[in-house]
Amino acid sequence: MLVAGGKPLQGEVAISGAKNSALPLICASILADSPVVLDNVPLLDDVRSICEVLESLGARCEFAGGRLTIDPTSIFSQSAPYELVRKMRASFLVMGPLLAKFGRGDIPLPGGCNIGPRPVNEHLRAFAELGAEIEFKKGVVHARADSLRGAAVNFDITSVGATENLLMAAALADGVTTLENCAEEPEVEDLVNLLRSLGADIRMSGPRHIEVRGVDSLRQSEPYTIIPDRIEAGTYLLAGVGTRGHVRVAGCQPKHISALLDKVREMGAEVEAGDNWLEVAPAQKLTPANVRTQPYPGFATDLQPQMTTVLTRTNGVSLVTETVFEQRFSYVPELQRMGASVHQQENTVVVDGAKSRLMGAPVEGYDLRGFAALSIAAMMAHGESLIAGYNHLARGYENFVGKLLGLGAELKLVDRNYPLKNNHKNPR
Numbered sequence: 001m002l003v004a005g006g007k008p009l010q011g012e013v014a015i016s017g018a019k020n021s022a023l024p025l026i027c028a029s030i031l032a033d034s035p036v037v038l039d040n041v042p043l044l045d046d047v048r049s050i051c052e053v054l055e056s057l058g059a060r061c062e063f064a065g066g067r068l069t070i071d072p073t074s075i076f077s078q079s080a081p082y083e084l085v086r087k088m089r090a091s092f093l094v095m096g097p098l099l100a101k102f103g104r105g106d107i108p109l110p111g112g113c114n115i116g117p118r119p120v121n122e123h124l125r126a127f128a129e130l131g132a133e134i135e136f137k138k139g140v141v142h143a144r145a146d147s148l149r150g151a152a153v154n155f156d157i158t159s160v161g162a163t164e165n166l167l168m169a170a171a172l173a174d175g176v177t178t179l180e181n182c183a184e185e186p187e188v189e190d191l192v193n194l195l196r197s198l199g200a201d202i203r204m205s206g207p208r209h210i211e212v213r214g215v216d217s218l219r220q221s222e223p224y225t226i227i228p229d230r231i232e233a234g235t236y237l238l239a240g241v242g243t244r245g246h247v248r249v250a251g252c253q254p255k256h257i258s259a260l261l262d263k264v265r266e267m268g269a270e271v272e273a274g275d276n277w278l279e280v281a282p283a284q285k286l287t288p289a290n291v292r293t294q295p296y297p298g299f300a301t302d303l304q305p306q307m308t309t310v311l312t313r314t315n316g317v318s319l320v321t322e323t324v325f326e327q328r329f330s331y332v333p334e335l336q337r338m339g340a341s342v343h344q345q346e347n348t349v350v351v352d353g354a355k356s357r358l359m360g361a362p363v364e365g366y367d368l369r370g371f372a373a374l375s376i377a378a379m380m381a382h383g384e385s386l387i388a389g390y391n392h393l394a395r396g397y398e399n400f401v402g403k404l405l406g407l408g409a410e411l412k413l414v415d416r417n418y419p420l421k422n423n424h425k426n427p428r
Contacts (some may be wrong), residue, residue: 002418003378003399004410008282009245011407015233015252016042017066017226017396020176020302021190023090025226026050026166028191029070029169030059030097032130032198037223041068042398045391049087053080053094053345067223079106079217080137086110088395093161096141096169099132107145111355122162126153129323130166132175144224150175150214151172158208158295170212171200174316177209187417197224230256231302231327232397233278237371238303239404240280241269242310242380249278259299263289263307288316288353293324305373312340313380314353321348330371334363338377343359358382362420366387368396375400379409388416 012358017040027050041063043048051061051068058076062069078098085091086104089110098105110118118315124134130153131147150173155162163182166189170177182188184207192202192210198218221269233252240247241264254261254273261278265271267289270281280333288311293301301324312317312335322328335342341355360383365371373391390413393400404411 001375001390002412002414003360003375003385003387004381005358005379005381005385006113007379007408007410008243009240009247009379009404009407009409012248012250013236013403013407014250015228015236016040016191017284018042018229019044019046019396020229020231021226021326022047023050023185024093024187024191025194025224026054026068026070027090027093027097028168030054030057030072031101031168031195032072032202032218032220034219035069035071035072036198036220037277038068038070039223039225040228041064041066041226043394044259044398046090049084050090052096053084053091054148055096056081056084072073073189075102076100078083078104080108082108083422084366089161092123093165093168094169095123095127095141095167099127099143099145100148100169101170103147104120105144106140106220108140113243120161121156122157122159122164126155126162126166127169130154130169130177130269137323150177152178152180154180155182156390157181160185160188163210165187166211167191167202167210170214171195171202171218172216173214174196175214177212179212181208182210183295184208186227186253197222200425208414213383218267227256228252231300231369233257234260234300235306235376235397236304236403237264237278237280238306238310239376239379241283241286242313243377244282244284245280245407246282247280250400251276254278257300257303259297260303260307263291263299286310286314286353287315288318290319292321295324300372301325301328305369306376307381308349309335309377310353311351311372312342312353312358312377313355314351316352316354318351318353320351321346323347328367328369330366332371334370334374335377336363337363338381340377359387360420363388368392372397375404378411379404386414386416386418386420404423
C-alpha cells in the first residue's frame, strides 16, 4: 500500500461489524437445528475463511449485503482440513460446537497472526472437565464425548477463545456448567446474546463468572445483528489523533473502548462521545502517557500498536507494556525505519515523542494490527511510504482503503516494487 503522508484526516467513517464477534458467532451456528441468519457481518478474508471451514464440514453459507445465512443442518463431517484451519486461530472455535452437537471433533492446531504463542491448553483442559476424551496425534486434536456433562470450570488464565469455546460446548451439555475467571470482552457478551436468542440458558452473574444450563436443542426465530467493531473504531479514532485531524466515528459503541478514550484524553486529545459515535478534533500538542494492555475492560492489546504509533507525536517519553501477546512488537523496527524513537525492552516499548520525526519509508506489516499501526504512521509521516503485507490487513478491516480515502487520505494499492519518491526531512 502506497501512502502519501502529512495530511490531516477529515470527515466521517462508518464502523463495520466486529470481526472478533463474527467468527465465534458463525461457529456457534453449528449448534442450531435451523438456519442461522447474522446481520452486520463484515466482508473480510477471515470471515470467508471460517465460512470455508464450515462448508468443508457440510454446512451451507450464503453472504449478501452484510447478511450471512448459515444452514448447519447438512453438516456431515466433524473433521476440519488443515489447509483451511492453518489460516487463522479462530478455526479452533468449531471444536466446542462439534463436540456438543455431534460428540466428536478432529481439528488441526490453528494458525493466525504471528504475535506469540496462544496455546489451546485451556480449551482442552476445560473440554476434559466436561467429560470429553482428548487425544493429540500428528498435529491434530481428536476429541470424543458420548455426552458432555456440566461441570465447574476455573480457567487458569483469562482466555477469550477458551471462554467462547466452552460457552458453546456447555449450551447443549447435560446439567449446569459454571465458568470462573472467564473473559468478559464485548465479543463474549455478543456470543452469549446470540446463544440466548437461539434458546440457550446462560447467566452472566458476576465479574468473570458465567453459568450455563444445558438445553436439548437450539433454533433461531429471527436474525441476529453483530455488534460494531471496537478495534476498527479505535483505529480510526487514533488515525484522527495522529494526523491532527477532525474525524467522526459513526456506528460504534464508545463504552467498548473506554480505556482507550481515557488515554487519548489524558494525552490532551479533544474527544466527544455519544451513544453510538465518537468525534476527535485537532490537538496541536499531545502529552506522553503510559499504557499497559489488559483483558477487557482494560486497554485492548489489539490497539497497542496503533497507540504506540500515535505516542510518537507527543512531547515526551511514554512507556507501552504488553501483557497479553509477548511478540506483538514486530512493527517496532519498522517504526524505527521511519524515524521514530522507539526501543523495546522486554515486554515494554519506550517511546520518545520529542525525538521522533516520522519520514516516509518502505516498511512491512507482519500482522494485522501491526499493518494498521504502520498505516497510521505513514499518514502521520512526511513523504511517501510503501507498506508491504496488505494481506494481513485484509483479514480484519473491511474496505480499509475506501474508508481512509473517504477521510481524505492519499493512498492506493500498488505492487510492492513500486518506486518511492525521495523524502526530504521536514519539521513535523
